[in-house]
Structure formats: structure tokens, C-alpha cells
Amino acid sequence: MNLKDIYISLIKIVCCILFCSLNSVKANTVIDSLEKKIPYLKDSVLVEMYCELCWQYRFVSSEKAIEYGNKAISLAKQINYKKGLAQAYNDQGIIFYDVQEYERCLYNYKAALQIRKQLNDSVGIAALYNKMALIYQRKADWVNSFDYQKLALDLYEKLNMKRELALVLSNIGILHYDIRNYNEALKWYNKSVAICKEINFTTALTRSYLNIGNVYYTQKEYNKAEDYFLLAEKQSRENNDIEALSIILNNIGALYKETEKKQKAFPYLLEAFELREKLNDRRGMIATLVNIASLHIYFNQYNEAIIKLKQAENLSKQIDAKTELPGLYSNLSLVYEKLGKYKEALEAQRLLTIYRDSLVNENLIEKITEMSTKYETEKKEKENLKLLSENKIKDLRIQQEQKQRKSIFLFSGAGFLFLIIFFALLISRNNIKKKSELELKISEQQALRLKEVIEAEEKERKRIAQELHDGLGQLLSSAKLNVSSLEEDIEPDDKEIFGNALNLIDEAVHEVRNISHNLMPATLTRYGLVKAIEEQVRKINSSNKVEINFENNVKNRINETIEVALYRIVQEVVNNMIKHSQANTIKILLSQQDTKGKLVISDNGKGFDTKLIEQSKGIGWKNIYSRAAIINATINVISATDKGTQVDIDFLI
Helix, strand or coil, X not given: CCHHHHHHHHHHHHHHHHHHHHHHHHHHHHHHHHHXXXXXXXXXXXXXXXHHHHHHCCCCCHHHHHHHHHHHHHHHHHCCCHHHHXXXXXXXXXXXXXXXXXXXXXXXXHHHHHHHXXXXXXXXXXXHHHHHHHHHHHCCCHHHHHHHXXXXXXXXXXXXXXXXXXXXXXXXXXXXXXXXXXXXXXXXXHHHHHHHHHHCCHHHHHHHHHHHHHHHHHCCCHHHHHHHHHHHHHHHHHHCCHHHHHHHHHHHHHHHHCCCCHHHHHHHHHHHHHHXXXXXXXXXXXXXXXXXXXXXXXXXXXXXXXXXXXXXXXXXXXXXXXXXXXXXXXXXXXXXXXXXCHHHHHHHHHHHHHHHHHHHHHHHHHHHHHHHHHHHHHHHHHHHHHHHHHHHHHHHHHHHHHHHHHHHHHHHHHHHHHHHHHXXXXXXXXXXXXXXXXHHHHHHHHHHHHHHHHHHHHHHHHHXXXXXXXXXXXXXXXXXXXXXXXXXXXXXXXXXXXXXXXXXXHHHHHHHHHHHHHHCCHHHHHHCHHHHHHHHHHHHHHCCCCEEEEEECCCCCCCHHHHHHHXXXXXXXXXXXXXXXXXXXXXXXXXXXXXXXXXXXXXCCCCCXXXXXXXXXXXXXXXXXXXXXXXXXXXXEEECCCCCEEEEEEEEC
């Protein structure tokens, strides 16, 4: 390794250490700030704080992270806070995954999944499916892993969550890579890349580039592998994704180790190891140390190789990393042989054989045990089925005899019961029919009475209005004329009193006309509904309090009873809108088509809850519905707070 490479390597390592140190300081500052808040929190808020601290301690202290996870779980159970309990199980499960305690991790994920299903938390469920798939993948349980990935994929597609979809597609690619289905793996990786580029999801794009590089590396297409690894490295540095960067650097180093660029491998592997050490990724540290050692062996740096391999051996004992040991002892045996230390080389070879065989044996024992258990289970099931079938034959004979006896009683009883039910239903039907007929007659009589009352009321209104107009109105007009004729004889001092008297007579005449008009507008009786509404609209608009727009397509007059009822409805509804709705615009639409008519009154006011109509004790709405009832009209009131009000009346002409 030349001085330039060493210098570059040292620069990278220093930058890495500085970056990780800054992250560590930042994490500790956040943790200190959160922990100071604990004494002031309780119940669900405290559960969420414990969950947050569990997550914050992830890369600082696994033990503390697990401790806070336990606190969150305990408190969430105590106060029955299901959402917080699911989150606590989930967060602690991630910590167990980080420290390779997969069974405890799986237990936590299953507990969280059960709760999130109860809460119908689709997003949380999909995330757990994905995480459980990764656990089964680590356990080499490919079938379960694929099943859970498919569940996650379907749910994320349904939810249209593209970021998560990209990650799951990449994970399915990794699954195919693990079972050496490389073409299928590339297909899934490229699907992930397409989505990542579409939504600019650079973190996942990094992982997909790395994964594609791994496929080409495995297939010994080193140039393609290098292209994708370097793309992944560039992206991970831009994203400050040190976890991904540690893997990428190790893979680039391993790639160069297999090519003519072996000198270039050292800086990448050294930086990868530093990052993995900071991340406490002991399994990754072992893999990188073995790669560095094999490079030292290639360059005849045997003592350096032994130091790295012994360091890897110590780490493997800490985490029981059996899968990494065959590669470790293979290199150790080789380096001792190169040094002429044949005794140590033989011991390393012996350990290589033991661990290689133990891995095979463990897998074999597991499979044999599984098959044996399956065989015993099936055997027991067959014996149980046989015993059950023999007992069933005996039981069937007894049951058939009992059934025959029961059938006779049942059919007899059923027949008798059927007759009772039939006659009961017949009597009930007749009673219901009579009751309905009676209710209909009462309803018809009530409607008829209501109609008669309202018609009588309108006749009386009309009579009083006529008398006021023709009688009292004419009398007041005559009085004014007579009083006016005395004006010339009035003394100057009495002129003011005389003027006031004339004004009072004018006001009385005006008031009589208003009362007469309200009781029964002359325009309504003489010219019909349309002219009466137009007159009312004109009067209200002249007050400048509200603007009313009236549109209609009615060409001929309609039945007088219908006209009066509709006019009274318009009066009542418009009056309500002016008094209560705070509207500045009211629209009235009267339309006719053949024998059907429609009246629509709407405003742009504050609206109200239409349920309040039923609870209303005022006579306004009761009058509106009563008027509608006598002409067999239907009313539909549409309103909501701040949405205005619309009253639709449908009637037959």
C-alpha cells in the first residue's frame, strides 16, 4: 500500500470519526433534554416519552434503549394505553433486531401486530409485516419471509405509500438474492429504483444501488458491480447515511480484493471498519476484519493478518457468530501455514472443520427434528382418526335409533307448532290491517279537519281584510276629507295641532291598509300568487335590509287554496330568514311543469341544524308544515352551520 493510499485512508477515517462524534454529541444532547422532562410527565405522554428515549438510545446504548422500552411497555399496560403499548413493543423490537436477538424481536413484533390489528392501524400493520419478514429472512425461513413481504407489499399498494413500497420491493429483491435467484432479484431491485427516482427517495435509492451491485459482484461481473457500488457510495455520503455507507465501503473493498485493484481495497475496508465500530455492528466488524486480513495475507503481511483475525475471533465469541467463523479460520489456517507455524495452522484447520460441520449439522438436525415432529404428529393424528372412526360407527347406530324416535316426536310437534304459528300470524295480520285502516281514517279525518280549519281561517282573514279596506278604510278617508275642509277656518295658533291630526289620520289609513294586506293581500285575490310575491319582494327590497330575487315560469293562475298556502309559506319562510339567518341575499324560485309545481326559497345566511325544527316550540315552522299538508305538498329543508339554508316545496297543481 503506497503513501498516497495511506494518506487518503487516514483522511477518510478522521472525517468518519469526526462525523460520528458530532452525531454522538448531538444524540446525547437530545437525550439529556428528553430525560429532564420525565418528572413532569405522566400517563400516555410519559409512555410516548419512554418510547422516544428507547429510539434515541438506539445507537448510543442498546441496554438503555431496552430499559426505556420496558418502562414504556409496563406503563402502557398499567394505564391501558394500547396505541402506546404497540409503539413500545415495536421500538424495543427494533433494538432487539440491532443486537441480533431475533426471537425476542419477533415476540415484540407479534405483540405489536396484535394490538395494531385491534386498532385498525393499517400503516402500523404494514410496517410490522415488513419487519417480521426481515426477521424470518435472517433466520433463513424464506417461505415465511416472502409471505410477510407480500402482505406488506399489498397493504402499501392499497395505501399508495410509495416510499414504503420502494423499501419492500428492495427487500423482496434481497430475499431472491439470498436464495440465489439473481435475475428475479434484479427485477425487484429495478422496480424499487424506478419508484425511488420518481419520488426522489435517495436513502432507499442508495440501498437499491448497493443491492444491484451485490448481484453483479456475486455473478463476477465486477465492472458493473463497481459502477453500482460507487453510485451507492456517492449517494450515501450525500445523505450522511453511515449505516449504508459502512456496508457499501466493505463491499467495495471486497470487490477490489477480488480484482487487480487490491491496493485500493485498504482505504475502503479501514473506513468501513471504523464506521461499523461506531455503529456497534459486531457482525459487520467481523466480516470487514476478515476481508482486511485476507488482503494482508495477499501482500505477505502475515502478522497484521493474524492481529485482525484474532480481533475478529474475539468479537465472534461475544455474539456467537458461527456463520462467520469458517471464513475466519480458513484465513487463519492459511496465514499460519505461510509462517511455517504448522501446529497453529492445523488447529485453525480443525476449528474450521468443526464450525463448518456444526453449521451443516445444526441445519440438518433442525430439518430432521422438524421432519420427525411432523411425522409423529401425522402418526398420532392417524391413530386418533382411526379410533374416532371406530367409536363413530358404534355411536352412529345408537344415534340413528335415537334420531328415529326423536323424528316422530319432532315432526308431530313441528306440525302442531306450525298450526299454532299459522293461526297466530293470521290473527296478527288481521289486527294489523284493522289498525292500519283505523289509523288511515284518523289521519284522513285529521288532515280534512286541518284543511277545513285553515280554509275557514283564510276566509275569515279575507272577510276582515275586506271590511277593514272597504269599511274602516273608507271611513278614515272620509274623515280626512271632512277635517281637511276645515283648514281655512283654523286659527294660526292651531295650525300645528291641525297638521298633527291630519298626519294621525294618514297613519291610521296606512296602518289599516297594512293590516288588510297582511290578512289577505288584494293582489293575491285579484291577480294571483306570482303578482303577490312580486309585490312582497318589492316592498322588502325597498327597505334595503336584504335583497330578494324572484324568478318564475308560471303563466296561468292556479287553484286559490294552493296559491294562498304557498303565499303564506313564502311569507313565513322569508320572515324567518330575515329575522334569524343574517343573510344579505334571498332567492325565490317558483316553477311549473305540467301538473307538478316546485317552490324553492334559499339564502346565504349562517344556516342552522335542521334537527332543531322538530324541537322548535314556535308556531312559524308548524304553520309552514300545516300549510303544506293541506295542499299535499312535501317540504325538504337543507341547511348546515355557515352553509346557508334552502327550503324545497313540491306540490301538485
